[in-house]
Amino acid sequence: MVPLQDIFTGATEEAKDALRFYEENYSSIGQWIPQPRGKVILTSSKPGVCRFCSLAHPNVSFRKEAHAIPECLGNTSLFTKYECDACNKFFGDGIETNLGSWSKAQRALSGVRGKRGVPKLKEESSSRWRFEHDPTGIKITQDETDPIAVVNEVTKEITLTVHRDPYTPVAVLKAFAKMAISLLPEEELPSFHAAIAWIRNSDHQIGLVKTSFFPVLYTFVPGNNPLVDSVILLRRRRDTLPVPYVTVVLTYGNEVFQTVLPSLERDAALSGQKVRFPFFPTPYELARDLEPVAPIQRERLDLTGRSLLARETIQTVLRYELSKRDEAAGNGTAA
């Protein structure tokens, strides 16, 4: 087989290095791409048994469609048949609500469609400003006396400062883990009994593994729909390799999140070790002819916090162009 780094000859050195790492250590379990039209329902060899609580019909029901990837991330097509209604409601009201609250501001900026369309952000106390997408672009409405959007007409940039809805960081990690467990082939489930118990525990003070073992690698690619929404699951090639057993790469909107699906059963040997975990490359780093509209941003996020965060703010910079007509009228339009 031709090594991947030889196929992507236009890749940056860092991307080639990452490709080498993932090729040596991991093989793909699968890749899932939600389709706007059409429906895929993943099934189990044991119909009527819930993957999460292990209860079976008729003790639990399976009337609702269970989203394999949370609906708030824009998934309207990929469902599972092995999540009971009780677990579906429990996750929906709990960790997936945390994921929705945590990601809402950025989703509004990126235009990812969730259950109720693209989220509209508004200042709850005063309704002095609103931020929404419509077919013509982004619309920001605000009271000039209390700017949440600051426009710099020289650099043609709008800096938006928005509050996140309250969320508990580790609940967001659990929502990532729950999504990965929903997509796992069933023969992998014995390696994740502890992880399933962890995501089913509504007490977020109860930890699973050392928090240092939970990096979340975050990539932001600027532009209008620069990436294809997908989830990729990768499994360690051999148990002797010093890397986590399963990693998950989630792409939606302008963002890529990469983390570990923790396996107490498989990853015990890694405890206390420094584990290498490079960023999975985006198409922009693999092909020379793909150019993002602005530099790709990367950081390591810490989502291991166990307490509710009530008033966190995030800041985003948008660039805009003036169309001829707007320029004449003296109005700017966010691009």
Ligand SMILES: [Zn+2]
């Ligand atoms: Zn269940």
